[in-house]
Amino acid sequence: MNKSLLFPRLSLYILLWKTVTMSTEQLLSVDYEVYGRVQGVFFRKYTQSEGKKLGLVGWVKNTSAGTVEGQLQGPATKVRQMQEWLKTTGSPQSRIIKADFSNEKEIENVEFKDFKVVH
Template identity: 40%
Template sequence: MGIPDIRQLITLEFEVFGHVQGLNFTKDTRERCTKLGITGWVKNSKQGTIVGKMQGPKEEVEKMVTWISSEGPPGCQIDRCDLRCQSNLNRLDYKDFAIRF
């Protein structure tokens, strides 16, 4: 039997509402996720929100969820952050964290 991996991997989709576009939200999200070892993607939506998907160690993803739902980059006004499709993962689907257009 192998040693269990204490780094439980999770995946989730998010959408951030408020005054969030045009403030480097996608760039800052990518930089932070890359530093934390989180993979996935982020983009501006046509509805004026920020949408994306994060995959990585549960603890690190939870740190990012806190940042995107309450802090964000300077100048932004976050009204709410919806999380969807959260589940555990055996392995990551993405190699890195990308900004999509």
Template identity: 45%
Template sequence: MTRLKQLRFEVFGVFFRQCTVDHARQLGLVGWVRNTEHDTVVGVAQGPEAGIADMRHWLREVGSPQSSIASAQFDETDIAELEHESFGVRRR
């Protein structure tokens, strides 16, 4: 059985909400992402442990072509089942 993980994230100094959605979907992850009034991107990604590890690396080190990542914070936990059906953008 595949071990499922949840990754809560907040990334500072970025411009990449839609690229986050695209990358998460490419990895087969589910969850959401949204911009905040503080010019950060926050979200939740859920899926297999390997996909979560890739997403964490992408959020911290890669980002979109237009991004400038100042810092990233993560909270990772084990979960029993997925709580979302797809990965998308949430509006404020």
């Protein structure tokens, strides 16, 4: 076989393998609520930005109790990364006390088109 054809073909196979393996990753849906100094510090904006960066969909909103709550949906590894971000990072001015996660379930398809801030 011609060596000049081998590497482009190998690259194509690797790309196809990555596409197939990424698309078979389990999708998760999980609800969250974050406690602490999370209102008035752009927490929702940063949450939306981080979620989009990770390729997740869902929503985020302030609650009357002074917390932030929402739902995440997407590939399991990305949902786990976002959960860690919600527990430990947040927005620069936020002070997170804790983040609770509930209603975690495997889903066939995501239910949202993007990641929204809900008012």
